[in-house]
Amino acid sequence: MGGSDDRAVPAGWTRRSLIGGGALAFTYLVAGRWRRLTPREARAEGAALRVLSVDDARTLEAAGETLAPGAARAGLVHYLDAQLAAEPAESLLILRYLDVPPPHADFYRSGATALDRLTGGKGGFTALDASARQALIGKLAAGGLGKAWPSSAPPAPLFHFVLRADAVDVLYGTPEGFARLGIDYVPHIEPLRPW
Amino acid sequence: MADTRSPLQSKTEVLIVGAGAAGSWLARRLAMAGRSVRVLEAGPGWKLDDLASSQIWARRLRWGGPLVETTGRNPFGYGFNAGWGLGGAALHHYGTWLRFDPHDFAMKTRFGRGRDWPFGYETLRPFYDRVQRDVGISGDAGAEVWRPPGDPYPLPALSPTSQGESIARGFRALGEHVAPMPMAILSREYRGRAACLYDGWCDAGCPIGALYNPLVRDIPEARSAGAEFVTGAQVTSLLWDKGAGRIAGALWRERDGGVLHRAEADLVILAASAVHNPALLLNSVSSRWPRGIGNEHDLVGRFFMTHAVLGIYGLMVEETFPHLGVSGAQFSARDDYAKARGDDEAAFGSYHWLIAPAAKPDDLLGIAISRPDVWGAALDPFMKRAARHFASMIAMVEDLPQARNRVMLAEPPRPDSPPSVRIEHAFAPETLAVWSRAKRRGLAVFRAAGANEPWSSGVNTAHMMGGTIIGRDPRDSVANEWGRVHGIPNLFIAGTGLYPAAGALNPTFTLYALAERTAEYLINHWRDHVPSG
Numbered sequence: 001m002g003g004s005d006d007r008a009v010p011a012g013w014t015r016r017s018l019i020g021g022g023a024l025a026f027t028y029l030v031a032g033r034w035r036r037l038t039p040r041e042a043r044a045e046g047a048a049l050r051v052l053s054v055d056d057a058r059t060l061e062a063a064g065e066t067l068a069p070g071a072a073r074a075g076l077v078h079y080l081d082a083q084l085a086a087e088p089a090e091s092l093l094i095l096r097y098l099d100v101p102p103p104h105a106d107f108y109r110s111g112a113t114a115l116d117r118l119t120g121g122k123g124g125f126t127a128l129d130a131s132a133r134q135a136l137i138g139k140l141a142a143g144g145l146g147k148a149w150p151s152s153a154p155p156a157p158l159f160h161f162v163l164r165a166d167a168v169d170v171l172y173g174t175p176e177g178f179a180r181l182g183i184d185y186v187p188h189i190e191p192l193r194p195w
Numbered sequence: 196m197a198d199t200r201s202p203l204q205s206k207t208e209v210l211i212v213g214a215g216a217a218g219s220w221l222a223r224r225l226a227m228a229g230r231s232v233r234v235l236e237a238g239p240g241w242k243l244d245d246l247a248s249s250q251i252w253a254r255r256l257r258w259g260g261p262l263v264e265t266t267g268r269n270p271f272g273y274g275f276n277a278g279w280g281l282g283g284a285a286l287h288h289y290g291t292w293l294r295f296d297p298h299d300f301a302m303k304t305r306f307g308r309g310r311d312w313p314f315g316y317e318t319l320r321p322f323y324d325r326v327q328r329d330v331g332i333s334g335d336a337g338a339e340v341w342r343p344p345g346d347p348y349p350l351p352a353l354s355p356t357s358q359g360e361s362i363a364r365g366f367r368a369l370g371e372h373v374a375p376m377p378m379a380i381l382s383r384e385y386r387g388r389a390a391c392l393y394d395g396w397c398d399a400g401c402p403i404g405a406l407y408n409p410l411v412r413d414i415p416e417a418r419s420a421g422a423e424f425v426t427g428a429q430v431t432s433l434l435w436d437k438g439a440g441r442i443a444g445a446l447w448r449e450r451d452g453g454v455l456h457r458a459e460a461d462l463v464i465l466a467a468s469a470v471h472n473p474a475l476l477l478n479s480v481s482s483r484w485p486r487g488i489g490n491e492h493d494l495v496g497r498f499f500m501t502h503a504v505l506g507i508y509g510l511m512v513e514e515t516f517p518h519l520g521v522s523g524a525q526f527s528a529r530d531d532y533a534k535a536r537g538d539d540e541a542a543f544g545s546y547h548w549l550i551a552p553a554a555k556p557d558d559l560l561g562i563a564i565s566r567p568d569v570w571g572a573a574l575d576p577f578m579k580r581a582a583r584h585f586a587s588m589i590a591m592v593e594d595l596p597q598a599r600n601r602v603m604l605a606e607p608p609r610p611d612s613p614p615s616v617r618i619e620h621a622f623a624p625e626t627l628a629v630w631s632r633a634k635r636r637g638l639a640v641f642r643a644a645g646a647n648e649p650w651s652s653g654v655n656t657a658h659m660m661g662g663t664i665i666g667r668d669p670r671d672s673v674a675n676e677w678g679r680v681h682g683i684p685n686l687f688i689a690g691t692g693l694y695p696a697a698g699a700l701n702p703t704f705t706l707y708a709l710a711e712r713t714a715e716y717l718i719n720h721w722r723d724h725v726p727s728g
């Protein structure tokens with residue numbers, strides 16, 4: 001608890017009891033074995049991607065990292081890939097809230113392709129230096145790319161909004177992320193009685 | 196999938212479609228009154244243990260059935276606002292429970308605009324009183340100077356955090372009232388249920404049952420009284436018995452495998468939400484009902500409403516603990532709830548403030564999304580500061596009933612398949628003028644509270660109402676005051692879809708009061724609707 005003013009801490013706080021967990025873990029294929037890992041671990045161990053191509057994944061990771069530095073290592077791309085491999089009803093992506101029709105893989109693939117096409121083709125976006133990436137992502141947010149942004153991709157400001165929100169999810173929406181911000185996650189609540 | 200398989204073969208007295216707020220309440224009441232009840236629910240059989248505290252995992256609880264298309268100038272945010280599975284949207288709703296204002300029931304009569312309810316506040320008042328005793332609402336009736344007459348709340352108000360206190364300071368500095376928000380969350384233990392822990396995870400569902408949701412009492416008690424809940428059962432249409440001139444039951448499909456079933460009943464209650472109730476009626480075509488059941492006058496699906504939502508945000512000087520508290524609100528402010536205002540003629544309709552909801556770092560209502568313009572190197576320092584100093588409040592703005600705002604089928608009806616649903620929605624200019632007024636005033640409150648450079652959101656949507664409106668005249672409404680579809684003795688609708696006018700106040704307390712009123716009516720007048728029963 002990052003607070004200094006005890007009076008403002010709600011009364012129930014001291015009564016809470018915690019049980020572990022709350023981590024964002026999914027199943028990934030690593031060196032031929034299925035393992036339950038967090039997206040961060042999956043990335044660090046080089047887990048195989050199931051839906052995204054390696055090229056699209058690189059572009060999305062670079063764009064996500066430009067939007068929210070730290071999101072790449074937090075496992076943004078492995079998080080997206082695990083969700084895109086799930087049934088739509090099981091997906092945890094924020095896209096679910098935005099009434100974007102499935103298949104949601106198309107949303108990310110076409111966005112990645114558009115970024116690369118604007119920067120000279122496959123691998124184009126990742127090849128840019130940091131300031132060129134930032135300049136392009138800035139234009140995306142402002143819708144300043146006009147016709148250069150293909151109509152086959154999601155509207156540029158929406159793509160910016162969603163990828164930023166995904167990056168925020170993996171970077172700040174987990175117990176690790178709360179710790180990074182200096183606040184307690186206080187996950188599951190131990191039931192006070194069986195219901 | 197089913198609680199038990201064999202009873203599915205048998206006919207029940209009551210068939211309820213949807214195990215959300217309205218369906219679960221009615222299932223409990225009717226089962227406890229001795230009726231045999233079956234509930235068909237499209238989504239999974241959630242349990243309280245499934246409610247993991249995470250904004251990310253919470254998304255699993257939202258609608259996972261066939262895509263609902265949303266169109267129009269202000270498309271309704273269906274994905275965020277709809278639930279599925281046992282508990283429906285009520286499983287992860289925030290428990291902000293306000294009584295409607297007496298003016299909300301008499302818009303046409305008093306203001307010459309909008310629509311009237313077929314009864315006034317006084318008719319619903321005893322049901323609000325009864326439901327709040329049953330459920331346990333925390334609040335301070337005396338401090339709510341705007342509150343219509345009614346019993347005081349059974350529980351004292353929830354404790355505020357410094358986020359709430361700092362925003363309340365802004366209202367008070369401008370001479371406006373604030374009062375603790377009435378919440379269906381327990382400030383103390385009540386009837387064997389635990390009190391709130393103020394961890395701010397209500398959006399993911401409250402696993403200790405401090406916040407009233409259908410898994411806390413309605414579903415377990417209904418089951419104990421013999422009601423059967425079948426999950427993964429998507430109703431596709433209602434069955435019409437031509438000879439008897441009655442509803443015979445419903446067709447439903449298994450979610451996995453898609454097998455089509457027939458469920459027969461003496462009386463059917465649609466409680467599948469303000470979007471899916473009209474969709475099911477429209478999909479139920481026959482020679483008697485070529486445009487869908489109850490749709491003789493092309494009213495089914497029309498007058499769909501949602502609230503226009505505005506977020507006001509700022510960073511306070513003091514620490515605010517924004518991730519703590521409850522997801523709903525700590526304080527309420529309704530000084531500007533009037534429908535019409537002499538100083539602002541372009542604006543028509545009410546709005547009210549939900550002050551200091553808990554905000555987690557991520558997600559649609561979280562800290563980061565409130566500032567989509569902050570990214571790159573600026574994001575981490577912003578998040579670190581905001582995680583300790585962020586404050587927010589939400590204005591809920593009344594939508595006006597308009598016939599062109601509607602739920603419809605995106606493809607021709609096919610009674611043995613789930614309907615493909617489309618929602619068309621645009622706010623009236625008067626509503627957007629109220630929204631702009633709220634924005635000016637909300638930013639002023641935040642400045643008065645000491646926020647340096649407050650900012651605000653665009654126009655968003657919350658809650659779904661209308662689409663199967665009640666009224667006295669069968670040519671001008673879909674159902675009567677009890678929710679019975681005009682002209683059909685044994686088909687009832689429950690839920691917020693019945694509202695002919697939406698007010699600006701969160702709709703669910705009113706839904707429960709209406710459901711309780713209909714339950715009592717059905718228990719007392721069963722034979723009027725099921726003669727042989």
Ligand SMILES: Cc1cc2nc3c(=O)[nH]c(=O)nc-3n(C[C@H](O)[C@H](O)[C@H](O)COP(=O)(O)OP(=O)(O)OC[C@H]3O[C@@H](n4cnc5c(N)ncnc54)[C@H](O)[C@@H]3O)c2cc1C
Pocket residue numbers: 212213214215216217218235236237238275276277278279280281282283284285286287288289290291292293398428429430431466467468469471475523658659689690691692701702703704706
């Ligand atoms: C995030 C969030 C916060 C909210 N907070 C508040 C609040 O603080 N205060 C307030 O007043 N309201 C709030 N609400 C609104 C509240 O949840 C709804 O008003 C309430 O749940 C509506 O109840 P219902 O019974 O009409 O529908 P629901 O509770 O949604 O239940 C409908 C059920 O029907 C099922 N269904 C749909 N179609 C079919 C079919 N064809 N066959 C079988 N089953 C079907 C669905 O799966 C669902 O389970 C909130 C909503 C959300 C999403």
Ligand code: SF4
Pocket residue numbers: 380390391392393394395396397398400401402403404405406520521522
């Ligand atoms: S804040 Fe209170 S009501 Fe919300 S989830 Fe926690 S204990 Fe339940």
